[in-house]
Amino acid sequence: MLKIPSRYEPSDVEEKWIRFWEEKKTFVAKADSKKPKYTIVLPPPNVTGILTLGHVLNMTIQDVLIRFKKMQGYEVLWLPGTDHAGIATSNKVEEKLRKEGKTRFDIGREKFLEEAWKWKEEYHKRITSQMKRLGLSVDWTRERFTMDEAYSKAVKEAFVRLYEKGYIYRGEYIVNYCPRCGTVISNEEVEYREEEGNLWYIRYPLKDGGYLVVATTRPETMLGDTGVAVNPNDKRYREFVGKTVILPLVNREIPVIADPHVDMEFGTGVVKITPAHDPDDFRIGKKHGLPLVVVIDDKGYINENGGKYAGLERYEARKRVVEDLKSLDLIERIERHTHSVGHCSRCGTTIEPYVSMQWFVKMEDMARRARKVVEEGKVNFYLPRWKKVYYHWLDNIVDWVISRQLWWGHRIPVYYCNDCGEVMVSRDEVKKCTKCGSENITQEEDVLDTWFSSWLWPFATLGWPEETEDLEAFFPTDTLVTGWDIIFLWVARMIMASLEFTNDIPFRDVYFNGMVRDEKRRKLSKSLGNSPDPMELIKKYGSDALRLGMMLITPEGQDVIYTEKSIEIGRNFLNKLWNAFRFIDMNRTDVEPSIEDIYLTRIDRWIISRTMKTIREVENHLNNFRVNDAVRLIYDRFWFEFCDWYLEMIKPSIGKGEEERERSMKVALWVMSQFLKMLNPFIPCIAEEIYHILFETERSLSEEEWPVYEKTLEDEDVEDEVSFVMEFVENVRNVRGEFKIHPSVDLTVFLDGDEGKMKLLEEEMPWIVHLTRVRKLEKGTRRTESAFFGLKGLDVYVPLEGLIDVDKERERLRKEYDKLVKEIEKLEGRLSNEEFLKKAPEKVVNSAKEKLEYFREKAEKINEMLRHLG
Ligand SMILES: [Zn+2]
Ligand SMILES: [Zn+2]
Structure with missing residues (x-):
C-alpha cells in the first residue's frame, strides 16, 4: 500500500504529472480524429520575455477551456509558440552590444542577426520551460515560432498577395519615429501621456508690416515651418489670409492660409504649419501644397536645413531658438500648458513625427469585412462591450505602416534594380532584373512590423498557405483568449488577415481577459517592484495553487487585483482537498465509487443533488467563459458542503459497521470523483495525483469523461429537507457558542409546531447527535431558563437549566x-x-x-x- 503523506507537497507531484502528460502525449492532437475539434492558438509570448502573472492569468484560462473541452469529448488542440518581437528583441541585443561598446552598425546586418538568433535560442528555452512548469496542456509537438522557415514563407506569401492586389504601396508619409529605437512605429504602439510643458507665443512679422502671434508647444520645429494657418471662420484674422509672413530666424517667406481644421480656441487662433514634423500639419500642408522641410533627423538632431542650429539635439535646439527669439523681442509670452505627448511603448522615448519613405497596407476594405463578421455574430466578443471599441477603431482606420528600420524580423520581399530602378516583389530571391536584365539588385533593407507576421498566427501555424491536414481539421479555431490592450494591434488584424487570406474567420469567440493590477490598482511592472515572479510563487506554493489563486480573483473581463494572499487561498484549498482525500482513502476498503444499486440515505441524495447542480452550473459557466464563476462554485460547494458538512454527516455511518461504512464510502468516492473531474481543468496536478491513488488507474484524468448531468438526480425536495436540518444544527451550535456550553455536554431540545419538520429531525438524528450533541428531541415548549430559535414553522427550545449558571x-x-x-x-x-x-x-x-x-x-x-x- 502506498504511504500517503499527511501534508501535500506540490513540487514533486507537479513535476511528475507534467512529465507524464508529455511522455504519454496526452495533449498531442490527432488531425484524423473523428471527434469534434476544439482549437485554441496560444497568443505567442515574446521570445525574449519572461513569464509574468499576466501570462499566468491568460494561459490558465486557456488551459481550463482546453482541459474542459477534452473531457467533454472534443479532439483538442492548443497550439503554442513564441513571437520574434522585432523591436523588443533588437533592443535587447543592442543593449548587449552597447555594453561591449558597439552599435549594430559596427558589426553589420549579418553578424547582428547571428547575435539575435543566439539570443533567441537562449531565451526561447527560458520562456518555454517556464510555460511547461505551469502545467499547460499545449501540444508541444506543434510548437511554432514567428520566424521559423515555414512561417517566414507564409509571411512572404501574404505580402506578395497583398502587393499584387494593390493593397501594399510605398510612400512618403509622416510617421511616428522613435529616435531611441531607430525605427518607425505604428500609431497603436504610441502611448500618450499628459505632460506639463510650455506654450510659447511667438511674433511672426508680416511682410507688409505688423505681425501675427502664433502659439506652439515645440518652438524648435519653427525652423521647418512652411505656412501659418487660421480658421476661415475666424473674423479676427480674415484680412490676413493670403498675406506673407517672414519666418523669424530663418527669414523664409511663408503664406498665411485658411483651413477649417485650425482650432480657433487654441492659443491665439493662429498656428504655425510644420508639415514635416507634425501629423496634422502634414495633412493641412498636403492639402494646400505647402513644401516639406525636414529639419530634425532620425536621431533627433537638427539637420542642415536648420541653418545655424544644425547639429544640435532637439531639446538643446529648443533652448537656443527660444533664447534667440527672446533677444529679438519676438516672444510675446510663455504660458504653462499641459498637453498629451506621444511616447514609444517599447522604450518610453518621446516620439518624433517624421516624414520618410515607408511601406503601407491599405486597410479600408479589410476593415469593412472585419467589421461585418462581428456585426453578424460570426465572431463573438466576451464581454460584448468590446465591440464598440473595435468598431470605433475600424471606422477610423488609417493605412498601416508596416516597414521597420530594423534587422531582426522578416526582411521585406521587395527588390530594387540599381540600374533601371525597377521595383520587384517576389516570393523567391530576385537575382536578375525582370526589366533590364541587370544583376545589380538590392533587397529592401527594412523588415516588416512584427504584427505583420503575428496577424497570420491562427492559420500560418497550421500550415497555411499549404493545404495541410491540420488546417483542414483545426481551422477556423474556436476561442482566442487575450488581453484587451492588443485588440487593435492583434485581434482586429487577425480577423482581417484571416478573411483576406483564408476567406474564413480565424476564431469564433474572443475572450478578453483583464489586466493584473496591485492593491493600489497599478499595473504590475518591474520598475514599480510590484510584479512578482511567477516562478518564485510556484516554488513557494506550487503551480496548482498559483493557477487556482489567480482564477479565484479573476472576474470575467475585469481587472484582477492581485495580492499574494490570493495564492495562499489557493494553497489552502489544496490542503483541504488533500485532507478530504486522505479521510476517504483511510476509510474505504476496495470499494468502487457508485450511486447505483445501493440504498441512498437522505443525506446521500442531498450531496448527489448538490453535486448534480454543481455540474450543471459549472458547465454552463464554462461554456460562457465565466471561468471565475465556475471555479468559485466548485470551491464553495466542495469546501463548505462536501468537506464541512457531508463528510461530517457520514461519520456516524462509517462507525456503524463494515456494511454501512462501505455503502457510505461508495457515495463519498463518487462525489469525490465528480469534483476531481471538475477541478481537473483548474488544478490538474493534484487532481491527477489524487485520482490515480484513489482509482488506481493508468489513464490521465484528462482522458476521462466530464461528469454527466442527470436531471433526475437533482432533487429540490431533498435539498430543502436537508438544508432545514443543517439550519437546525447551525442554530443549536450558535446556542452552544453564545452560552459557552462545554462541548462534552449533551443537550435535549423541545420542539413545538410543524409535525413534519419534527419527524424530519427525528429521522436525521444520527448526524444531528454527532454535530450538536443533541441527544433527545421532545415535544413541547419551555418558557424559562432556555434558549430559543424559530425555524420555518418550528419553535425550538434549548433548556439551559443546570448547564450554565443562568x-x-x-x-x-x-x-x-x-x-x-x-x-x-x-x-x-x-x-x-x-x-x-x-x-x-x-x-x-x-x-x-x-x-x-x-x-x-x-x-x-x-x-x-x-x-x-x-
Ligand atoms: Zn523606442
Ligand atoms: Zn533593371
Whole structure:
C-alpha cells in the first residue's frame, strides 16, 4: 500500500504529472480524429520575455477551456509558440552590444542577426520551460515560432498577395519615429501621456508690416515651418489670409492660409504649419501644397536645413531658438500648458513625427469585412462591450505602416534594380532584373512590423498557405483568449488577415481577459517592484495553487487585483482537498465509487443533488467563459458542503459497521470523483495525483469523461429537507457558542409546531447527535431558563437549566444589552445632527449607519435571549 503523506507537497507531484502528460502525449492532437475539434492558438509570448502573472492569468484560462473541452469529448488542440518581437528583441541585443561598446552598425546586418538568433535560442528555452512548469496542456509537438522557415514563407506569401492586389504601396508619409529605437512605429504602439510643458507665443512679422502671434508647444520645429494657418471662420484674422509672413530666424517667406481644421480656441487662433514634423500639419500642408522641410533627423538632431542650429539635439535646439527669439523681442509670452505627448511603448522615448519613405497596407476594405463578421455574430466578443471599441477603431482606420528600420524580423520581399530602378516583389530571391536584365539588385533593407507576421498566427501555424491536414481539421479555431490592450494591434488584424487570406474567420469567440493590477490598482511592472515572479510563487506554493489563486480573483473581463494572499487561498484549498482525500482513502476498503444499486440515505441524495447542480452550473459557466464563476462554485460547494458538512454527516455511518461504512464510502468516492473531474481543468496536478491513488488507474484524468448531468438526480425536495436540518444544527451550535456550553455536554431540545419538520429531525438524528450533541428531541415548549430559535414553522427550545449558571448569564447579557443601548443612543444622536451629516465624509456617515444597524440587531437578539432565559 502506498504511504500517503499527511501534508501535500506540490513540487514533486507537479513535476511528475507534467512529465507524464508529455511522455504519454496526452495533449498531442490527432488531425484524423473523428471527434469534434476544439482549437485554441496560444497568443505567442515574446521570445525574449519572461513569464509574468499576466501570462499566468491568460494561459490558465486557456488551459481550463482546453482541459474542459477534452473531457467533454472534443479532439483538442492548443497550439503554442513564441513571437520574434522585432523591436523588443533588437533592443535587447543592442543593449548587449552597447555594453561591449558597439552599435549594430559596427558589426553589420549579418553578424547582428547571428547575435539575435543566439539570443533567441537562449531565451526561447527560458520562456518555454517556464510555460511547461505551469502545467499547460499545449501540444508541444506543434510548437511554432514567428520566424521559423515555414512561417517566414507564409509571411512572404501574404505580402506578395497583398502587393499584387494593390493593397501594399510605398510612400512618403509622416510617421511616428522613435529616435531611441531607430525605427518607425505604428500609431497603436504610441502611448500618450499628459505632460506639463510650455506654450510659447511667438511674433511672426508680416511682410507688409505688423505681425501675427502664433502659439506652439515645440518652438524648435519653427525652423521647418512652411505656412501659418487660421480658421476661415475666424473674423479676427480674415484680412490676413493670403498675406506673407517672414519666418523669424530663418527669414523664409511663408503664406498665411485658411483651413477649417485650425482650432480657433487654441492659443491665439493662429498656428504655425510644420508639415514635416507634425501629423496634422502634414495633412493641412498636403492639402494646400505647402513644401516639406525636414529639419530634425532620425536621431533627433537638427539637420542642415536648420541653418545655424544644425547639429544640435532637439531639446538643446529648443533652448537656443527660444533664447534667440527672446533677444529679438519676438516672444510675446510663455504660458504653462499641459498637453498629451506621444511616447514609444517599447522604450518610453518621446516620439518624433517624421516624414520618410515607408511601406503601407491599405486597410479600408479589410476593415469593412472585419467589421461585418462581428456585426453578424460570426465572431463573438466576451464581454460584448468590446465591440464598440473595435468598431470605433475600424471606422477610423488609417493605412498601416508596416516597414521597420530594423534587422531582426522578416526582411521585406521587395527588390530594387540599381540600374533601371525597377521595383520587384517576389516570393523567391530576385537575382536578375525582370526589366533590364541587370544583376545589380538590392533587397529592401527594412523588415516588416512584427504584427505583420503575428496577424497570420491562427492559420500560418497550421500550415497555411499549404493545404495541410491540420488546417483542414483545426481551422477556423474556436476561442482566442487575450488581453484587451492588443485588440487593435492583434485581434482586429487577425480577423482581417484571416478573411483576406483564408476567406474564413480565424476564431469564433474572443475572450478578453483583464489586466493584473496591485492593491493600489497599478499595473504590475518591474520598475514599480510590484510584479512578482511567477516562478518564485510556484516554488513557494506550487503551480496548482498559483493557477487556482489567480482564477479565484479573476472576474470575467475585469481587472484582477492581485495580492499574494490570493495564492495562499489557493494553497489552502489544496490542503483541504488533500485532507478530504486522505479521510476517504483511510476509510474505504476496495470499494468502487457508485450511486447505483445501493440504498441512498437522505443525506446521500442531498450531496448527489448538490453535486448534480454543481455540474450543471459549472458547465454552463464554462461554456460562457465565466471561468471565475465556475471555479468559485466548485470551491464553495466542495469546501463548505462536501468537506464541512457531508463528510461530517457520514461519520456516524462509517462507525456503524463494515456494511454501512462501505455503502457510505461508495457515495463519498463518487462525489469525490465528480469534483476531481471538475477541478481537473483548474488544478490538474493534484487532481491527477489524487485520482490515480484513489482509482488506481493508468489513464490521465484528462482522458476521462466530464461528469454527466442527470436531471433526475437533482432533487429540490431533498435539498430543502436537508438544508432545514443543517439550519437546525447551525442554530443549536450558535446556542452552544453564545452560552459557552462545554462541548462534552449533551443537550435535549423541545420542539413545538410543524409535525413534519419534527419527524424530519427525528429521522436525521444520527448526524444531528454527532454535530450538536443533541441527544433527545421532545415535544413541547419551555418558557424559562432556555434558549430559543424559530425555524420555518418550528419553535425550538434549548433548556439551559443546570448547564450554565443562568443568573450569571442573565446578568452578563443585561450588561451587554445596556452597553449596546448606550452605543445606539450615541450613534442615533450623531446621525440626527445636521452639522455632522453635512460635514462628515460620506464614508464616515455610511459606516456610522451600518454600525447602528448592527448594534440594533444585536440588541434585539440579546433581548430575545433574555426573554427566553426568563
Ligand atoms: Zn523606442
Ligand atoms: Zn533593371
